[in-house]
Amino acid sequence: MTVVTPKFGMGASVLRREDQAFLKGLGRYTDDIQPAGLLHGYVLRSPVAKASFTVGSTEAAKAAPGVHLVLTGADLAHxxxxKSGVMQRQPDGTKAPTRDIPVLCHDRVNYVGDAVAFVVADSRALAQDAAELIEVEYEGEDAASGTATALDEGTPLVWPELGSNRAFSYHIGDKAKTAAAFARAAHITRIEFINNRLVCNYIEPRSxxxxxxxxxxxFVLTTGSQGVHSMQYILADIFKIKKNQLRVITPDVGGGFGPKSFVYREHPLVLEAARRLGRPVKWAGDRTEHFLTDAQGRDNVVTAEMAMDMDGRFLGMKVDLLANIGAYVSQYGPFIPYIGVTMSTGVYDIQALDVSVTGLYTNTCPVDAYRGAGRPEAAFLLEKLVDACA
Incomplete structure (x- = not known):
C-alpha cells in the first residue's frame, strides 16, 4: 500500500520558518540587543549559605570608574x-506560610548566591570590579543542606521562627483503605531512593x-522567557503598578525547560535601575551564576511500598516523599511535588493509595519546575517500584 503525504490538511508537513536564521547564526537573543545608551548591571552575591550581614560603605564602589548606580536592600523598600501563589492545602485544610524572595537581601542571606547588591556601570567588567569594593560583613552560621536530614534533631533551622524546616505537608489517597490493603497482602515490596537535584544548563544563560x-x-523588559504574560502581572505586583504600565518582550530563546518561566530578581533590578538612570540597563548572567541562582529541579528523597496478593496483583501503594524546595518558596515550587503525586498510580490498577509529601527548607538554591514539573519524578518512582515488584 502506498501512502502519499498530503500537501495540505491532516498529516501534511508543517513548514518551519525559523530554521534558516538559526542555521546561519542570525538568531536574535536578549544579549544581542544593544539599545542606545545601554548600561550594564552586576549582582553581588553571598559567598556563604547562611549568615546575618551588614553593608558598610558603598562609597568606594560608587566612586569607581564608570559606575552609575549602586543599590542595596535598603534602597528597595518600596x-x-x-511571591508564590500556588501553595496547596494541607491535610488540616490550611495553607502553609511562605517565605518570599526579596529583590535584594536586607540583613540575612540564606544560600550561596543570594543577592546582596546591584551595581550598574558602563560595562559588566566595571560593574563587577566596583561590586568587589562594597564592604559587606558576614556573620556565618551553620546551614541546613541535606534533604534527608532537614528534619533531624540538631539540623540548623533555615527560618527559626517557623520552629522546623518543614515548609508544607500534602496528602492524597485513603490511609485507612491502604492500611487494610497492606494488612491482607501476601507480599510487600519496598524501595528507597534519591531523585537528585538538577541544574537546567540551557545553552543561553539568562539575561x-x-x-x-x-x-x-x-517599563519595557526584554528577556528570554517561557511566556510574557505571567511575568507582566508578577512584576506589576512587585512594582505596585497596573499591568499596562509594563511591556514584556521575549526575542529568540536558547532553551527554557522550565527555569526560564519564572520572574527572577534581576528583572525588577534592571527595571528599577533604568527608571532611576533614564537609560537602558542590561544584566547578563554567566554560567557560574546559572549554577548558583537559577531555579533548580527535583531533589527528592523517596520511600515507596507496594502491597500484592498471592498472584502478584497490586492491592495498594504507599509513598513518603521529601521534597527540598530550597531556602525560599519559588514561583511554582510548592505545586511541583503536588502535581507529580496526583499521577502516582499511572496506568496501573492500584485500588488503594496513600501518599504523603513533605516540603523542606534548606539553605540551597530554590527548586521549581524542570522538564515535566514533577511528573517525570512520579513516573520514575512508579516504574522503579513496579520493576522491584517484578
Whole structure:
C-alpha cells in the first residue's frame, strides 16, 4: 500500500520558518540587543549559605570608574517580594506560610548566591570590579543542606521562627483503605531512593534589559522567557503598578525547560535601575551564576511500598516523599511535588493509595519546575517500584 503525504490538511508537513536564521547564526537573543545608551548591571552575591550581614560603605564602589548606580536592600523598600501563589492545602485544610524572595537581601542571606547588591556601570567588567569594593560583613552560621536530614534533631533551622524546616505537608489517597490493603497482602515490596537535584544548563544563560519609557510612563523588559504574560502581572505586583504600565518582550530563546518561566530578581533590578538612570540597563548572567541562582529541579528523597496478593496483583501503594524546595518558596515550587503525586498510580490498577509529601527548607538554591514539573519524578518512582515488584 502506498501512502502519499498530503500537501495540505491532516498529516501534511508543517513548514518551519525559523530554521534558516538559526542555521546561519542570525538568531536574535536578549544579549544581542544593544539599545542606545545601554548600561550594564552586576549582582553581588553571598559567598556563604547562611549568615546575618551588614553593608558598610558603598562609597568606594560608587566612586569607581564608570559606575552609575549602586543599590542595596535598603534602597528597595518600596518594591514587593517575589511571591508564590500556588501553595496547596494541607491535610488540616490550611495553607502553609511562605517565605518570599526579596529583590535584594536586607540583613540575612540564606544560600550561596543570594543577592546582596546591584551595581550598574558602563560595562559588566566595571560593574563587577566596583561590586568587589562594597564592604559587606558576614556573620556565618551553620546551614541546613541535606534533604534527608532537614528534619533531624540538631539540623540548623533555615527560618527559626517557623520552629522546623518543614515548609508544607500534602496528602492524597485513603490511609485507612491502604492500611487494610497492606494488612491482607501476601507480599510487600519496598524501595528507597534519591531523585537528585538538577541544574537546567540551557545553552543561553539568562539575561534581561530594562527600559523606562518616559513618554508612555511605563517599563519595557526584554528577556528570554517561557511566556510574557505571567511575568507582566508578577512584576506589576512587585512594582505596585497596573499591568499596562509594563511591556514584556521575549526575542529568540536558547532553551527554557522550565527555569526560564519564572520572574527572577534581576528583572525588577534592571527595571528599577533604568527608571532611576533614564537609560537602558542590561544584566547578563554567566554560567557560574546559572549554577548558583537559577531555579533548580527535583531533589527528592523517596520511600515507596507496594502491597500484592498471592498472584502478584497490586492491592495498594504507599509513598513518603521529601521534597527540598530550597531556602525560599519559588514561583511554582510548592505545586511541583503536588502535581507529580496526583499521577502516582499511572496506568496501573492500584485500588488503594496513600501518599504523603513533605516540603523542606534548606539553605540551597530554590527548586521549581524542570522538564515535566514533577511528573517525570512520579513516573520514575512508579516504574522503579513496579520493576522491584517484578
Amino acid at each position: 518594591l514587593g517580594k517575589l 534581561a534589559i530594562g527600559e523606562w519609557n518616559t513618554q508612555e510612563n511605563r
